[in-house]
Each structure stands twice: as structure tokens, then as C-alpha cells.
Amino acid sequence: TGVQAGVEDSSLLLWVVVRDEQVIASVQLALCQKANGLNRAEVQKLLVHSSARRHGLGQQLMNALELAARQHKRGLLYLDTEAGSGAEA
Numbered sequence: 001t002g003v004q005a006g007v008e009d010s011s012l013l014l015w016v017v018v019r020d021e022q023v024i025a026s027v028q029l030a031l032c033q034k035a036n037g038l039n040r041a042e043v044q045k046l047l048v049h050s051s052a053r054r055h056g057l058g059q060q061l062m063n064a065l066e067l068a069a070r071q072h073k074r075g076l077l078y079l080d081t082e083a084g085s086g087a088e089a
Contacts, residue, residue, distance in 0.1 A: 006030065013068055015061050017052075024052040027061040031072055040076040041069055 006012025017025035028044040048058050
């Protein structure tokens with residue numbers, strides 16, 4: 001799949017939080033591979049299960065993602081959202 005290929009070629013970084021053998025949170029960082037975009041990366045699929053929200057998991061994932069972005073010399077991060085989605089809550 002696209003995710004597997006991205007992880008294998010290191011263009012996509014993936015973090016997953018597992019509780020009781022269930023994925024409860026995850027986030028992806030897609031490192032731009034274009035010559036003029038080597039300073040940027042896209043935050044993708046920041047997801048936290050509704051039962052696990054308000055415990056800081058999203059913040060912990062973003063902290064790890066931001067650290068990795070700095071290590072990969074990506075100073076510009078962007079995230080697309082959908083107006084009216086649960087992400088606004």
C-alpha cells in the first residue's frame with residue numbers, strides 16, 4: 001500500500017499508540033520529496049479514538065512528530081483539516 005511503501009522508503013514516518021492490543025491513536029508525517037520542498041512535510045491522519053481523547057495523546061504524538069521533523073530538517077509543517085469535522089471539537 002501507499003503507507004507501507006512510504007514507511008519502507010522513509011518518505012513517511014508513522015507513530016501509533018496501542019492499548020490492550022488496539023490502536024487508539026496515530027499520526028503520520030509525509031516528508032516532501034520534491035527538490036524545492038525539502039524543508040517541508042505534511043502532518044497526516046492525526047487520529048485519537050474518542051475513548052482516549054483528553055488525555056494528551058494527540059499532544060504527545062505531535063511532540064514526537066515535531067522532533068522527527070527537526071531531525072529531518074523540515075522547518076515547515078502543514079496540516080489540512082475539514083471545516084465542521086470532529087477535529088474542530
